[in-house]
Amino acid sequence: MDQPLKSPGQNALDDAFHAMFELSRTKPAPDLALRLDRLARLRAIVSDNEKRFEEAISADFGHRSTIETAIAETILVLGEIRHAAKHLKKWMAPQRIATALQFMPAKNRLIPQPLGVVGIISPWNYPLQLTLAPAVGAIAAGNRVMIKPSELVPRFSALLKEVIAAKFDATEMLVTDIDDDIAKAFAALPFDHLIFTGSTRIGRLVAEAAGRNLTPVTLELGGKSPAIVDRSADLSQAAERIAYAKLVNAGQTCIAPDYVLVPQSSLQDFADKVQGHMQRMFGTDPGNKDYTSIISDRHYARLQGLVADAAAKGARIMQAAAADDPAWKSKRKFPPTIVVGVTPDMTIMQEEIFGPLLPILGYQTAGEPVAYINRHDRPLALYWFGKDDAARDEVLARTVSGGVTVNDCLFHFTQINQPMGGIGASGTGAYHGQWGFNTLSKLKPVFYRSPLNRLADLYPPYGAKIARLEKLLRFMS
The missing domain is CATH 3.40.309.10 (Aldehyde Dehydrogenase; Chain A, domain 2)
Structure with a gap:
């Protein structure tokens, strides 16, 4: 059966995603300096364009209190960036994990790695904060980020696209158009993780589309609190x-x-x-x-x-x-x-x-x-x-x-x-601070075996030694 023809916008979206995807595999682990540089560029975007964001959001709403935009959006995003930059070196470091006695001498480490390409579908109600706060976690974790803003805030979305493009290469972070065909295609892309903030009804559709690619999702929904x-x-x-x-x-x-x-x-x-x-x-x-x-x-x-x-x-x-x-x-x-x-x-x-x-x-x-x-x-x-x-x-x-x-x-x-984060109909997954870093990282467990380790005693041919070892393992478990 013939596949439906894609629009020029969908083709451009596919091309942008695949450029990100390829680089996420060939250059998968940006170092601390590059991540801090990306966070600094994001901080400059927010601070340098604060008034422009306030004006664009207010125009999209018809009227939006500038004080509410400052307190509930700008200040929170700048706080997220500052917190991530301050703690990023510690977050990136391999974590020492205890090793069970029966496997000694050996050691365990938990190593954070970038997932790859993270998609963010953001809402209209707090368009700056609920777009860039999850982006902070994604950048801190070393990912490339693609953002689809809400069609209900077109002035804000156009401004965000402009200022992101001025500071970031399109393979680092990209803001898409808000056309209807883009919205439908975005969630179907094979992201390494997808974050959606919005209604429970749309969240179900996003999760269904992401599920076809086995894309893990963070859903920030709502409900009756x-x-x-x-x-x-x-x-x-x-x-x-x-x-x-x-x-x-x-x-x-x-x-x-x-x-x-x-x-x-x-x-x-x-x-x-x-x-x-x-x-x-x-x-x-x-x-x-x-x-x-x-x-x-x-x-x-x-x-x-x-x-x-x-x-x-x-x-x-x-x-x-x-x-x-x-x-x-x-x-x-x-x-x-x-x-x-x-x-x-x-x-x-x-x-x-x-x-x-x-x-x-x-x-x-x-x-x-x-x-x-x-x-x-x-x-x-x-x-x-x-x-x-x-x-x-x-x-x-x-x-x-x-x-x-x-x-x-x-x-x-x-x-x-x-x-x-929510639970059930109100969402799944979580972010903020190190929680966002961990959600958007692969915390990879690594076991380092020592040359002195006697795990070879488990190998066949089985005999008296395995019986003694089995008894010891049962005792220590």
């Missing part, structure tokens, strides 16, 4: 921190608190406090420069649909303004929205929200939040608020999630010495 407000919590403090975490980037954050579980007796008080903090921090004016726009008309309409569905099924909607208010809609800014009285049949409780909508559920008994969470897919993040250490530890022990922040939200993600 819960926040539990314990009876011992400071209600106002929890409301303030959840309100902030929910409205950063207008809720377009994969680890944003998706919904809150609060004691039924405190539900309305908590909702009022959340609304008060939201209005104090972001006001009620759609012209507020601190408040970010929704990425597209389609996503804005999706959020409107979630609110309308919840209201039609009996939920109470708390908003400073209606989403169809022209003053808000014309700027594609969705009014911060609290949804009280949600039920499982509402779409807002079935899909990841990815916007400034906060459902609040009441619970009666201490075990209800854990039971509710465990009836659903394991979340990318979980947040717990309270002062009761025993209650906290019970939740930590009985739930499984990608990560947890206690008495706040989001900040486990910023811990560079901790891994970031």
Whole structure:
């Protein structure tokens, strides 16, 4: 059967990949100096073009707070680069591994090696950080990197392609076009590792395409990340921190608190406090420069649909303004929205929200939040608020999630010495700091046999000596 003809873009993609692939095999192990040089070039790209990135991202969104871009993107990427450069020599060094007594004298070493070519499919919500943070790990590990940005941020993608091409040879690091035919072909390339950040639905398709080449994948997905407000919590403090975490980037954050579980007796008080903090921090004016726009008309309409569905099924909607208010809609800014009285049949409780909508559920008994969470897919993040250490530890022990922040939200993600990754429907694999280096390296075990080693006693012909050795091995195992 004839193969379908490839577009010029797909042919160019194939050629670029194979050029990288061949060099990854003929020149597989860049030394420390070259890796540090690549990290330095990447750092220069970010620092020299910070304002251009801010402007491009804001233009793609319609409006994006420059402070949020600086804090949640630029500073985090520069921190990743600085951390990798500082520790890279140690990470690259062979690790001494203990050798079991029965194999002595001998030694074991674990030697990190580059995988080869790493592909990165990046999302639109934090396009700089979620593109270049995994690239830092890939470069530090000695790999060549190919990046496919999101089509929803075309200005950013074009700028990234321009500045990467100015500092890197196309066989070191390359940014592709964002055409639809490129997007479909990218995941099908036989990368040595593929990193995807995005929705669970698209993540399944990426994993399926990568699986045809047995390409290992790191999937950074999303889902419905819960926040539990314990009876011992400071209600106002929890409301303030959840309100902030929910409205950063207008809720377009994969680890944003998706919904809150609060004691039924405190539900309305908590909702009022959340609304008060939201209005104090972001006001009620759609012209507020601190408040970010929704990425597209389609996503804005999706959020409107979630609110309308919840209201039609009996939920109470708390908003400073209606989403169809022209003053808000014309700027594609969705009014911060609290949804009280949600039920499982509402779409807002079935899909990841990815916007400034906060459902609040009441619970009666201490075990209800854990039971509710465990009836659903394991979340990318979980947040717990309270002062009761025993209650906290019970939740930590009985739930499984990608990560947890206690008495706040989001900040486990910023811990560079901790891994970031999901589980099940919220993702697989992890990166950040040395975790990214290890994920994108082959940690190759090597056993060095000593000339004095008696392993030859295992060889045939078997006789009395093997019986004695077998007995010794059983005793030492």
